[in-house]
Amino acid sequence: MDPATIILELIEALAPVVANLIQKGVAAGLTPAQLQAALSTMQAQAAATFAADDAAAKATEAAKFPGQ
Amino acid sequence: VRASDRFIVGCLIVMGLCDFIQIVGGCSQSTRNTAINAAANTTLAAGSALVAFDGPHEMSIVAGASTKAAADAGLAAWQAERSKIQLAIVAATQAEIAALTANDNASLATMASAVAALVAELKADGVTLP
Numbered sequence: 001m002d003p004a005t006i007i008l009e010l011i012e013a014l015a016p017v018v019a020n021l022i023q024k025g026v027a028a029g030l031t032p033a034q035l036q037a038a039l040s041t042m043q044a045q046a047a048a049t050f051a052a053d054d055a056a057a058k059a060t061e062a063a064k065f066p067g068q
Numbered sequence: 069v070r071a072s073d074r075f076i077v078g079c080l081i082v083m084g085l086c087d088f089i090q091i092v093g094g095c096s097q098s099t100r101n102t103a104i105n106a107a108a109n110t111t112l113a114a115g116s117a118l119v120a121f122d123g124p125h126e127m128s129i130v131a132g133a134s135t136k137a138a139a140d141a142g143l144a145a146w147q148a149e150r151s152k153i154q155l156a157i158v159a160a161t162q163a164e165i166a167a168l169t170a171n172d173n174a175s176l177a178t179m180a181s182a183v184a185a186l187v188a189e190l191k192a193d194g195v196t197l198p
Contacts, residue, residue, distance in 0.1 A: 068136035
């Protein structure tokens with residue numbers, strides 16, 4: 001078996017989750033610009049989600065510890 | 069052995085094989101692209117996993133606290149860790165972009181290191197990849 005085949009089989013065996021994502025075409029063959037755009041989108045979504053999560057946690061905290 | 073751990077080991081082995089193959093004629097472009105693509109997918113999956121993990125984790129911190137001060141401290145500590153993971157995601161992505169652009173072994177090694185650091189941060193905080 002040639003080295004390239006070994007490497008490809010290795011990668012596939014090593015990360016089932018990654019192979020699964022690639023099969024779904026989630027991020028297969030991204031260009032640098034597409035990868036940068038995916039990062040920007042992820043950061044924006046994360047910022048919005050984290051702000052909402054923080055607010056919800058604070059609200060729960062206020063309800064659990066009234067007057068503290 | 070977790071998939072993320074196996075991935076790191078795989079990256080290291082790939083890097084080693086690429087170094088070896090480079091000596092005898094160069095690491096193939098398709099193999100390199102597969103490694104970079106796997107790293108990019110792992111990084112994007114890490115971002116999704118972090119977003120999914122955050123809300124329930126913050127609620128569990130509040131639920132487990134016995135005072136408001138303890139809850140505040142727990143939330144602040146987690147949010148600091150969360151920021152570190154976000155920085156690691158950015159670093160890994162930038163390294164992947166550099167590896168896609170530069171086409172040399174040094175950029176591939178930097179990328180593997182950045183992804184390994186990201187996976188270590190996730191593991192330390194209990195965030196699991198899907």
